[in-house]
Structures are given as structure tokens and as C-alpha cells.
Amino acid sequence: MTRDGQEELGVILYFIGTAASEGIPNPxxxxxxxxxxxxxxxxQRKPPTLAVILKKGGIILFDVGSDIGExxxxxxIRTVFLTHWHNDHTYxxxxxxxxxxxxxxxxxxxxxxATILNEPRNLEIQFIKAGDTIKLPPLKITALKLxxxxxTLGYLLESxxxxxxxxxxxxxxxxxxxxxxxxxKPKVALVDATYPPGVxxxxxxxxxxxxxxxxxxxxxxxxxxIAHHNLPFTKLLEYVIEKYGEKVNVAYDxxxxxx
Amino acid sequence: MTRDGQEELGVILYFIGTAASEGIPNPxxxxxxxxxxxxxxxxQRKPPTLAVILKKGGIILFDVGSDIGExxxxxxIRTVFLTHWHNDHTYxxxxxxxxxxxxxxxxxxxxxxATILNEPRNLEIQFIKAGDTIKLPPLKITALKLxxxxxTLGYLLESxxxxxxxxxxxxxxxxxxxxxxxxxKPKVALVDATYPPGVxxxxxxxxxxxxxxxxxxxxxxxxxxIAHHNLPFTKLLEYVIEKYGEKVNVAYDxxxxxx
Numbered sequence: 143m144t145r146d147g148q149e150e151l152g153v154i155l156y157f158i159g160t161a162a163s164e165g166i167p168n169p170x171x172x173x174x175x176x177x178x179x180x181x182x183x184x185x186q187r188k189p190p191t192l193a194v195i196l197k198k199g200g201i202i203l204f205d206v207g208s209d210i211g212e213x214x215x216x217x218x219i220r221t222v223f224l225t226h227w228h229n230d231h232t233y234x235x236x237x238x239x240x241x242x243x244x245x246x247x248x249x250x251x252x253x254x255x256a257t258i259l260n261e262p263r264n265l266e267i268q269f270i271k272a273g274d275t276i277k278l279p280p281l282k283i284t285a286l287k288l289x290x291x292x293x294t295l296g297y298l299l300e301s302x303x304x305x306x307x308x309x310x311x312x313x314x315x316x317x318x319x320x321x322x323x324x325x326x327k328p329k330v331a332l333v334d335a336t337y338p339p340g341v342x343x344x345x346x347x348x349x350x351x352x353x354x355x356x357x358x359x360x361x362x363x364x365x366x367x368i369a370h371h372n373l374p375f376t377k378l379l380e381y382v383i384e385k386y387g388e389k390v391n392v393a394y395d396x397x398x399x400x401x
Numbered sequence: 402m403t404r405d406g407q408e409e410l411g412v413i414l415y416f417i418g419t420a421a422s423e424g425i426p427n428p429x430x431x432x433x434x435x436x437x438x439x440x441x442x443x444x445q446r447k448p449p450t451l452a453v454i455l456k457k458g459g460i461i462l463f464d465v466g467s468d469i470g471e472x473x474x475x476x477x478i479r480t481v482f483l484t485h486w487h488n489d490h491t492y493x494x495x496x497x498x499x500x501x502x503x504x505x506x507x508x509x510x511x512x513x514x515a516t517i518l519n520e521p522r523n524l525e526i527q528f529i530k531a532g533d534t535i536k537l538p539p540l541k542i543t544a545l546k547l548x549x550x551x552x553t554l555g556y557l558l559e560s561x562x563x564x565x566x567x568x569x570x571x572x573x574x575x576x577x578x579x580x581x582x583x584x585x586k587p588k589v590a591l592v593d594a595t596y597p598p599g600v601x602x603x604x605x606x607x608x609x610x611x612x613x614x615x616x617x618x619x620x621x622x623x624x625x626x627i628a629h630h631n632l633p634f635t636k637l638l639e640y641v642i643e644k645y646g647e648k649v650n651v652a653y654d655x656x657x658x659x660x
Contacts, residue, residue: 216440
């Protein structure tokens with residue numbers, strides 16, 4: 143606790159799901175990434191869910207791409223943020239809305255899921271847009287514009303001393319987001335690295351685009367939102383560490399990072 | 402591949418189990434470490450099993466403290482090494498001996514489990530002692546004397562360029578092992594950190610003993626063999642990173658490390 147009562151960030155990032163839409167292994171697929179995931183449990187990926195665990199016990203979820211029951215069996219979730227309403231980021235909401243207490247859900251408006259909107263049950267949905275800030279002491283959370291559709295938000299988590307940027311799904315960064323992050327200098331950036339090196343696509347980064355983008359704004363980068371189109375995990379890990387050293391990491395389901 | 406045909410180490414360490422004997426949560430226990438593990442799946446620990454995954458696809462297991470079926474569903478294990486015959490390091494063998502092909506098991510002789518010895522089924526047991534070296538190209542594996550009972554071995558994994566030392570269970574290191582490791586300079590050491598800071602016990606290290614020991618011989622340290630007597634995982638992670646920086650890490654079940 144600092145003199146003005148604001149803590150350092152002191153969060154744990156718990157990567158519950160780190161896949162793109164289809165998850166890995168993709169059912170029926172025989173590609174080498176999917177085949178590897180049938181050998182090693184650590185190479186299996188579920189769609190995106192990130193739990194940010196605050197020092198004082200609070201939990202904030204960013205996207206709910208999978209059922210979180212087995213991963214957080216005994217905690218009260220404080221708030222949920224959605225990056226956007228693509229299904230791989232929202233699957234888990236269909237079940238989570240039966241949560242035992244009222245729970246705030248912040249999300250962009252565009253493309254909102256009709257089932258969730260019409261029957262939110264215990265989810266209290268609040269629409270936000272890029273530039274909005276939400277205060278969840280000791281954190282300030284700023285929504286960031288990303289290059290993806292429908293309307294997609296990144297998030298900057300700030301406390302007095304440390305910052306984390308959540309940057310998926312996106313292809314590169316809009317100028318305003320890049321400038322903001324250059325100024326804020328987050329310690330850690332989590333970046334969309336959907337595709338393998340050399341593959342250029344319009345709405346997601348490849349591994350090198352993600353690594354370079356992440357390193358241009360943050361000290362340490364975690365690549366996530368990995369498609370089965372990407373390299374098998376063991377090859378991806380080797381590629382990234384041999385090329386970028388330990389400043390760039392490949393996230394995986396179950397990974398725990400202290401910031 | 403180097404000119405003389407010997408690869409760099411290029412291994413992935415896959416921590417399948419990172420607990421001491423009882424696992425975390427310990428059934429019926431209400432301590433804060435066990436209670437935390439009932440909240441967060443990442444804070445749950447099974448008894449020790451480590452898979453070392455070689456670049457060319459081979460897998461070597463060090464201890465089999467848990468059933469490995471769900472973690473390595475589709476791979477052929479090449480060889481198994483035991484550190485010693487305490488039950489928390491051997492539970493998984495009772496099932497693994499039904500493995501579909503003959504499988505080499507290297508272990509110290511003292512205290513060998515009668516059930517496994519009398520009915521090894523597909524395990525081919527070979528007794529080894531400190532100082533013995535086993536060649537599994539591209540690795541050379543040397544058995545190391547540790548301070549634990551019954552007769553307990555650490556292991557040094559060496560290739561041309563990188564080395565990994567596996568140092569559990571132990572309290573400190575015998576002089577001969579310390580001198581060997583000082584000379585060999587492993588990149589990574591996995592060290593027994595059973596107890597919380599300040600707790601002195603005769604056959605296992607506490608967290609600080611483990612961190613200091615590890616840093617005295619290796620560049621990077623992973624603390625493992627964590628008892629429920631230790632700090633809750635989130636507090637342990639904070640303690641270790643705040644005190645030692647990123648050179649000392651707390652291993653957890655499911656952790657993946659590229660060396």
C-alpha cells in the first residue's frame with residue numbers, strides 16, 4: 143500500500159483459455175497442431191478466458207470463452223469485461239448468467255448477443271466504448287479501440303506503479319491506441335497472435351506481428367488467441383524464445399503470471 | 402544440430418505434479434493454503450511428476466507421483482527415472498507398470514517398493530547410484546547424491562550447450578554434488594522448497610534455502626515439491642518474485658518451461 147492508499151498492481155494473470163475460435167485440438171482436424179494437442183494436454187487450448195486476480199482477493203474476468211466452473215471453483219467474481227461479442231469470447235456467458243449473485247458485465251454495444259441481452263438473468267450488462275474508464279480500486283481500467291469487428295475493445299489495467307494491456311482480438315493497433323500505450327508504457331501486453339509466422343490476415347496478427355507490436359509498447363509480451371492454423375505449441379515455443387528471448391512468451395491454458 | 406551431431410538441450414519441462422506428499426488441497430485440511438486451492442484450480446498440486454520433452458519427440462519422466470494418463474494421452478514415454486522410493490514419488494507406477502510396451506525405469510536400490518519389484522510387469526527396473534551416467538542422446542544424465550533418505554538421487558541433464566539440474570527431495574546439497582554443479586553451471590535448477598520461509602526441517606528445504614541454493618549453482622531456479630505447510634500459492638508467488646526477481650520461479654502443476 144502506497145502513501146496515497148493506492149496499491150501497486152500486484153495481480154496474477156490466470157490464462158484459462160488461450161485459443162482462437164475453434165479451440166485446439168479442433169474436432170476432426172488432423173493438422174500437426176491438433177495432432178500434437180492429442181499427445182500433450184499442455185498443448186490443448188480452449189477459447190479465450192482470462193482471470194485477473196487482485197492482491198486483495200478480487201477476480202476480474204476478461205472474456206468468458208469457456209465454462210469457468212472447474213478453474214475458479216470457489217471464488218466470487220467481481221466484474222466481467224468483454225472484448226467483443228464474437229462467440230468464442232462469450233460461450234461461457236450462457237452458463238455464467240445463472241451465477242448466484244448479480245454480476246456486472248461491461249461490453250461494447252455493437253453485435254451484442256440477443257440471447258444474453260434478452261435473458262441476462264444475473265448479469266448486469268453495461269455498454270462501454272473506447273476511451274471509457276472504469277474504476278475498480280486499486281485499478282483503473284481503460285477501454286481501448288482495436289482493429290477488429292464488430293466493435294472490439296482492448297483494456298489497459300493501471301495502478302500507481304504497474305500496467306497491463308490486453309490486446310486481443312486485433313490486427314496491429316489503431317494510431318490512438320498505439321500512442322496511448324507508448325505513453326503509458328505497460329509492463330506486460332497480452333497480444334493476439336492467431337496465425338503462424340508469414341501468414342498475413344486482415345483481422346488478426348501473426349506471431350511476428352504480435353511479438354513486434356507487443357515489444358513496441360510493453361516490456362514483456364504474452365502471445366495468446368492462438369489458432370490451430372498456428373505452429374504446434376512445442377515448435378511455436380521454440381520459435382518465439384529462440385527469436386525474441388524471454389521477453390516474448392507463448393501463453394497456454396493454465397499459465398499463471400505474477401505482474 | 403551441431404557439427405558433431407549433438408543437439409542443444411532444447412527441452413520442454415512439463416511440471417505435471419509439484420506437491421510434497423499430501424498434495425494440495427490436503428483432504429480434510431482447512432489451512433489457508435488448502436483453502437486457497439479450493440478456490441483456484443491453479444493452486445492445486447499433485448505429488449511430483451516431471452516430463453522432460455526432447456526436441457525430437459522423446460519423453461523422459463522424472464518420478465511418477467500421479468497418474469499421467471490425462472496429461473500425456475498420446476505419447477510414448479522413453480524412460481523413467483526415480484529420485485527415490487518414497488510413495489509420493491511412485492504412486493503413478495502402480496498403474497504405469499501396465500504400460501503397453503517395455504519401459505526402462507532407473508532408480509536407486511535402497512527402499513525399493515516390494516509390490517513394484519515383485520510385479521514390475523512392463524517396467525524394466527535398473528538400479529543406479531550417485532555418479533552413474535546414462536546416455537540418452539542427445540542427453541547425458543548423471544545421478545547426483547542428495548541429502549534425503551532412503552537413498553535419493555538428483556539428476557543433471559546435459560547436452561552440448563545447456564544443462565538442467567533436478568534437485569528434489571533434499572536439504573541443501575552434499576559437498577560433492579555442490580562442487581559438481583558449480584563446475585557444470587546448469588542453466589536451470591529445479592529445487593525442493595517444501596516449507597515456508599523460516600521453517601527449518603532436517604530433510605527438506607524451506608523457500609529461502611531452496612532459492613539461495615538454486616541461485617548458487619544455476620541461472621534460473623524453479624521451486625517445487627511444495628507442501629501444504631507452505632504459503633498459499635498466490636502469497637508464495639508474490640514473496641518469491643518480490644524477493645528474488647524473475648530468476649526464481651514457483652513451479653505449479655501444468656507449468657511449461659522451454660530450456
